[in-house]
């Protein structure tokens with residue numbers, strides 16, 4: 001597994017490099033965003049994960065993250081920053097980061113987060129998944145009218161195609177892979193977004209609302225992403241064949257049911 005450390009504080013970068021090499025990783029360092037991108041573009045084999053500082057000389061960490069995401073939707077990005085405001089976290093996630101850790105940090109926690117990100121990335125990356133017998137196909141249908149393309153991050157309804165963000169796609173994929181099961185918000189948060197500190201129940205509900213607007217024939221009466229009162233959600237691929245259950249099928253304002 002190959003890691004790129006993007007950090008202008010050289011002592012820190014070298015310390016991280018040393019420690020991750022001890023853990024068996026291959027590690028390269030970049031002191032700014034531009035050289036990170038050059039290394040990223042020429043890496044062979046490609047990097048599996050970036051540890052990215054936000055305050056860098058020249059191009060910011062946010063901008064670097066956006067550029068990386070234009071090139072690769074699946075490489076894992078862990079932001080490691082002295083910035084502790086929740087806006088910084090939110091912005092980092094908006095730029096495509098998978099995880100956010102504040103400095104100062106505990107090395108064992110960083111290493112364990114890197115490992116769990118890489119594990120999840122292995123599950124998410126379609127090219128690798130294709131070689132796996134148990135892999136999900138890269139395209140699935142929801143009901144009669146909705147096609148999801150995991151590789152292209154696209155949802156097509158009738159003849160209209162919409163591009164999803166990485167996080168929307170992760171959530172939709174999670175629902176599809178866990179169809180017909182009641183999923184609590186805590187479970188969704190833990191499984192889809194490892195860094196749950198940045199996600200509130202409300203943000204999950206907001207993601208759900210966006211997905212519903214895309215895939216539900218009538219978003220105010222959802223039939224695919226169904227609310228389960230007091231708990232969370234249940235995904236139903238074919239509502240007409242669904243036996244039902246303890247679901248709330250009336251209007252669906254998350255405010256009714258937010259328990260936290």
Ligand code: CA
Pocket residue numbers: 007008009053054055056
């Ligand atoms: Ca810095």
